[in-house]
């Protein structure tokens with residue numbers, strides 16, 4: 003099956019009442035981990051690349067690795083998504099390269115750091131929707147501002163400074179025609195999300211439910227959704243790492259989100275932790291080794307284990323064979339038949 007639009011994957015997820023993990027990649031081993039986990043659990047999957055990942059991998063390397071993944075795992079519906087596009091130009095370059103989905107993060111200015119105005123966000127997001135939908139490509143927008151910084155992108159902070167306003171979210175969807183909406187509910191990118199197990203004071207699941215009730219048909223996206231499991235932290239620290247005590251988003255809170263309209267769940271940090279722990283272990287236990295495969299293989303396996311677990315927990319497991327890909331050209335025709343007001 004060709005690379006699939008994210009819209010189709012999320013529409014199917016809404017029909018089935020499950021969520022789909024969106025996993026960040028920079029290199030071949032991470033892509034292999036995700037594809038093996040998808041095959042093992044029979045899951046449709048979203049693979050996403052930040053601007054940092056695109057520059058690290060020189061774009062084309064990453065894209066061709068994705069084509070290889072698609073060729074080697076033809077039974078898996080596979081989306082290639084631009085994570086946190088900072089400008090219309092970034093999203094356009096992703097579309098030109100062959101990404102089937104883009105995020106226009108107009109919640110921040112082009113510098114990827116400064117919170118923007120609602121009007122600016124609507125303007126740039128709508129521009130991306132117009133050029134993406136003409137090619138059948140999906141668009142994710144963001145309203146409210148997430149906390150933390152990832153790959154140099156982010157406003158920093160705890161994520162509670164710009165929690166999404168439901169009325170504004172409704173206006174944003176109406177005025178832009180986005181396919182999926184990232185909301186800010188207190189999560190942030192990276193390992194240091196919460197200084198204790200999060201409760202409603204810092205993780206605003208009630209706000210998410212409010213937004214879902216107002217916009218029941220909109221596919222919601224939870225960013226910063228790594229759970230930062232204690233066992234992965236322990237492996238890193240046992241083998242010489244120095245992570246400070248920290249908490250992520252508990253899986254049961256993500257599952258509550260999935261029951262309330264969350265269709266895309268972004269996970270990067272948990273996989274980074276798994277990889278680093280596995281590599282540290284090999285270095286510490288067998289310091290005489292120097293073949294990269296000796297530590298990249300266990301790293302790949304450790305990431306596969308985390309991804310497969312998340313696929314099962316998010317409910318996407320078992321759904322890879324539910325549908326055939328809708329060609330992007332047909333998606334474009336469907337968008338053209340329903341223009342944004």
Ligand code: 13P
Pocket residue numbers: 026085086152190191192193224225226227228229268269270271272
């Ligand atoms: P984590 O840092 O929680 O994995 O979040 C990743 C993310 O939201 C990518 O956009």
